[in-house]
Amino acid sequence: MEKVCLLRHDSYDVDSLERKLREGFEMLGGEAYLRKLIPAGSRVLLKPNLLSMVEKGSPVITHYAMFEAVIRIVSEYSDDISFGDSPGSSDARKAAEKGGLIEVADRYGVKFADFRDEVHVELDDPIMFRYWDVARAPYEADVVISLPKLKTHAMMYYTGAVKNQFGCLYGSQKAVWHTKQPDPMNFAKMLLDLNSLVGTSFAILDGIVAMEGNGPRNGTPKRLDSIIMGEDLAAVDSVAVRLIGYDKVLHVPFLKAVRETGWGKVMPEDIEVLGETIDSLKCDDFKLSRSAGAVNFLSPKLNNLIGSLTAPDPVVIDEKCISCRMCDEVCPRRPDVITFVERNGKKVPKWDYSKCIRCFCCQELCPKGAIVTRRKLIGKLFRVG
Ligand code: SF4
Numbered sequence: 001m002e003k004v005c006l007l008r009h010d011s012y013d014v015d016s017l018e019r020k021l022r023e024g025f026e027m028l029g030g031e032a033y034l035r036k037l038i039p040a041g042s043r044v045l046l047k048p049n050l051l052s053m054v055e056k057g058s059p060v061i062t063h064y065a066m067f068e069a070v071i072r073i074v075s076e077y078s079d080d081i082s083f084g085d086s087p088g089s090s091d092a093r094k095a096a097e098k099g100g101l102i103e104v105a106d107r108y109g110v111k112f113a114d115f116r117d118e119v120h121v122e123l124d125d126p127i128m129f130r131y132w133d134v135a136r137a138p139y140e141a142d143v144v145i146s147l148p149k150l151k152t153h154a155m156m157y158y159t160g161a162v163k164n165q166f167g168c169l170y171g172s173q174k175a176v177w178h179t180k181q182p183d184p185m186n187f188a189k190m191l192l193d194l195n196s197l198v199g200t201s202f203a204i205l206d207g208i209v210a211m212e213g214n215g216p217r218n219g220t221p222k223r224l225d226s227i228i229m230g231e232d233l234a235a236v237d238s239v240a241v242r243l244i245g246y247d248k249v250l251h252v253p254f255l256k257a258v259r260e261t262g263w264g265k266v267m268p269e270d271i272e273v274l275g276e277t278i279d280s281l282k283c284d285d286f287k288l289s290r291s292a293g294a295v296n297f298l299s300p301k302l303n304n305l306i307g308s309l310t311a312p313d314p315v316v317i318d319e320k321c322i323s324c325r326m327c328d329e330v331c332p333r334r335p336d337v338i339t340f341v342e343r344n345g346k347k348v349p350k351w352d353y354s355k356c357i358r359c360f361c362c363q364e365l366c367p368k369g370a371i372v373t374r375r376k377l378i379g380k381l382f383r384v385g
């Protein structure tokens with residue numbers, strides 16, 4: 001049984017957060033557990049989510065108080081800690097400055113790692129992908145700890161521990177992977193290989209204030225009062241998706257990919273939840289960005305076909321659009337999908353859906369939240385999409 005710790009906590013007061021995280025580590029094995037997780041002399045890399053340049057405390061990025069509480073604990077076991085990320089459309093250092101993480105890091109002597117420094121490496125025994133260009137800092141660290149936020153995600157349904165490590169690939173690499181692997185299941189297998197490559201050792205998932213709706217950037221803050229922590233990132237995510245309403249974990253594509261490949265544990269019967277029960281913290285009205293319904297044919301090919309037919313379309317809310325063209329700039333299929341048309345006195349995006357791979361980078365990185373997803377009729381019929 002894989003152990004995952006589920007904690008109830010409703011505050012970003014750093015002292016109380018530190019106490020709560022220590023409670024969690026105590027449940028997992030206390031001092032001996034931490035010494036094994038972070039052996040003496042380890043170089044530790046913390047991987048927060050720095051998706052965008054947003055204000056301190058925004059649920060778009062890892063909360064600076066969570067970051068500080070983790071540093072307080074980890075620094076008892078290592079004096080070589082760094083942190084970094086590679087957001088899709090903004091500068092990681094500036095995002096960390098604006099979000100309050102640089103100030104915290106400076107106080108504790110934690111170094112900022114620039115993920116533009118890449119290495120070309122080979123993964124032994126991959127699920128799918130052997131050769132990589134990956135950020136040097138997480139690859140060369142001895143211990144990598146993922147510090148994600150719990151958010152909705154239009155392509156992957158949900159983003160948490162596993163998906164957070166996509167930021168270990170430098171900016172332009174992300175678009176390449178989206179183009180090479182438009183199918184969510186193969187994209188998920190890429191994420192699993194990436195996590196194996198950087199050797200992510202542990203995740204502390206912040207769901208105190210999560211994000212529902214039009215995530216991962218333009219959704220709505222939602223209180224879940226939850227922290228989920230564990231060594232098996234897939235198991236951490238399995239607990240998280242059940243908290244927000246995906247009762248059947250295999251309806252979430254990347255967890256299905258985990259199950260198929262044996263990469264981690266996702267089935268409830270394989271996971272021992274320590275601390276709170278899922279039922280005690282489960283949110284019944286969490287607004288999901290994708291509904292994972294009842295489609296499950298015996299044929300994987302038929303499932304994939306239905307999946308592609310039912311994937312929602314990105315659409316623009318004209319009133320919110322400022323014609324900045326960021327959606328087109330980040331589109332991995334540029335310039336084939338998005339063109340701009342004149343409507344109500346301004347230029348707004350128009351999609352060629354026959355060429356769109358539904359990666360939703362445009363929706364994720366629109367600075368005004370002007371792009372949302374629209375379910376198709378066929379998706380509604382099959383209760384998916
Ligand atoms: S939809 Fe968003 S990203 Fe695209 S032009 Fe409008 S505001 Fe910019």
Ligand code: SF4
Nearest residue numbers: 331356357359360362
């Ligand atoms: S238009 Fe949006 S969803 Fe479609 S391929 Fe481009 S970025 Fe991805």
